[in-house]
Amino acid sequence: MRKVLIANRGEIARRIIRTCKMKGVATVAVYSDADKDLPYVREADEAVHIGPPPVPHSYLNVEAIIAAAKSTNADAIHPGYGLLSENEAFARRVGEEGIVFIGPAPKVIGQMGDKLTARHIMQAAGVPVVPGCEAPVETPDEAAEMAATIGYPVMLKASAGGGGIGMQICRDEQEVRQAYQSAKGRAKAYFGNDAMYVEKYVERPHHIEVQIAADEHGEVIHLLERECSIQRRHQKVLEESPSPFLDQATREELCQAAVLAAKAVGYTGVGTVEFIVDKNKNFYFLEMNTRLQVEHPVTEEMTGLDLVAMQLEIAKGNPLGVAQEDVKALRHAIELRVYAEDPSTFLPSPGTIALYQPPVQEFVRIDDGVEAGTQVTPFYDPMIAKVIVSGATREEAVQRAKEAIEKFLITGIKTNIPFLQEVLADERFRAGEYTTWFVQERVSK
Amino acid sequence: MKQVAATMAGTVIQVLVQAGDQVNDGQDVIVLESMKMEVPVQAQAAGKVVEVKVNIGDFVNDGDIIVELE
Structure with a gap:
């Protein structure tokens, strides 16, 4: 591994560059128009412009990032955190291009990214999970029924969510019914996947x-x-x-x-x-x-x-x-x-x-x-x-x-x-x- | 004349009212997005909308007037 492209920005790009330098590994930064003057762009050995400021056009632009890695002959990509770091398709694509993805196998990213699948795997392995449902709840009725079984308060969550996004505390049936449709809609908009599930809400956790x-x-x-x-x-x-x-x-x-x-x-x-x-x-x-x-x-x-x-x-x-x-x-x-x-x-x-x-x-x-x-x-x-x-x-x-x-x-x-x-x-x-x-x-x- | 001001700097992603609408105190009038966060901006008083001063995609600064109320 001689050259690492960092598919990220700001402080984490800079932090990764620091260790790469220490290890004698060359670095490639990628940047949007908004970030061209940031310290990490200067500190990398090479820097490639990948698009305009909004993330879909730059830091989430898989084609632009792959092209940057190819044009600079980077042999690995470090995704940092956020952005494409937990994107199964991106990790797979990087591998298909003959570039090392610094992270776990694409399949593992996918399994852990789907919170219901992750629950199943952990339960099967004997890792305790929060009491909750095994399959997505498809309607407000199902959500309410599941919540009653688990006992209030409950947390209504998007299976594709995580990092605090796409979840809502519900303290009674009325709240579950009210929250269900809007939470499902938001999950669809944010994650492109509206599978919802219900978990026991742990108080003062x-x-x-x-x-x-x-x-x-x-x-x-x-x-x-x-x-x-x-x-x-x-x-x-x-x-x-x-x-x-x-x-x-x-x-x-x-x-x-x-x-x-x-x-x-x-x-x-x-x-x-x-x-x-x-x-x-x-x-x-x-x-x-x-x-x-x-x-x-x-x-x-x-x-x-x-x-x-x-x-x-x-x-x-x-x-x-x-x-x-x-x-x-x-x-x-x-x-x-x-x-x-x-x-x-x-x-x-x-x-x-x-x-x-x-x-x-x-x-x-x-x-x-x-x-x-x-x-x-x-x-x-x-x-x-x-x-x-x-x-x-x-x-x-x-x-x-x-x-x-x-x-x-x-x-x-x-x-x-x-x-x-x-x-x-x-x-x-x-x-x-x-x-x-x-x-x-x-x-x- | 009453006014509604932006509560943070950001991009207008939704305009929820138009001239002539009657709004209540606390009603969401526009939604701003900044730094991965969507923040609705509420009217601080009830009134009739005289003018919406922003469009979707506009960038506003903290304190900019976005809606004029009668």
Whole structure:
């Protein structure tokens, strides 16, 4: 593997370039008109323009990306996260073109992308799943009937959904009936697949995920968990590891369940198994993300491992090179996601960054995709930077995170930095006592 | 004259009212899209629509007037 094309943009493209450089692998960036001045485009060895700003014409444009890989003689494609990273057809196409897709087999992406299929596979493998239905519910009547069997409250979900999109909490029959048609319509529009299913809604849950890595020789290991319960609109804002909620016995069971899940689908590459954990520490499989995760640096700063380097080695067909017993939580790590958004309404705030001064501090890592003068456009995700801190203890990491985020200076656009400061100062957060309801409970206070 | 202003910068993806329509306080009048998020913009008061100042595909900034009410 001599040259990798990165089918992504912004901070993650830049982060992948960094490891490729270190490993002596050449990089090709692709960019839309809106991104031509971003740092990652300059930092790659080569850069290819792939189209106008809207993603269907650029970052989701399979033909343009394949053409870019061919014209630059790239022998592998790294999809990053989001965009085409969990697109079965794209992964298959890349392989057919004789290019290595850095990720699992296309079939695995497809199986895990369909949430009902994923549930079946996990159940069969003995991984606990949230109580729910086995087949799609086709009508509001069927949905209501299923919900009554499971018991309220329930979560109405799109089988093709994920990442918090296409789901709705329903607390009674009337809500299920009301939500069904509109949710189905949205699923059709967003995912092109309107299969819906019903799951038990776990109250005040924790969202905890396990990082796994698997090579092509059958070796599967876990890289411990990440606590991802601080979310707004079902999207993560802050992640930390180890989870302050888990005890050692539950942690071990959870991580083993993730390894079992990865083995059940014949997973290769790095991936994430997401779980819902209730207040009694019962855990249930939620979904599997068949790609590098946004919050992967938390695991890197905790364990000292480089997940992108692992991805490259696995894609080359090499063995993992890390044994399970060598994976240790050496430090406590926290990631703060900096979004271009209003800190109280969480509404997007595109615009031009005037001043940009990230903190420079020991044990503080900045993964960002912007600089002073960058125009943050409305076409893409609002995340512009990640601040990853670590400490010998959770207390030290939290204190360091507080210092780092206070020093992060961004003007010209609104950011959620004031909100992140509030989270870090919150007593319940400091005590490590929080669930996915944390943000909404704060707002309603 | 009452006005409805955009609550964020983004592209107009739906226009839900037209001149002459009677709108209620809190009714969605247009839908904006920005950074992968669709956000409906609501009228802050009831009234009759005098003019819709944007079209589908227009880019608006936070605070731009999008609808004039009587």
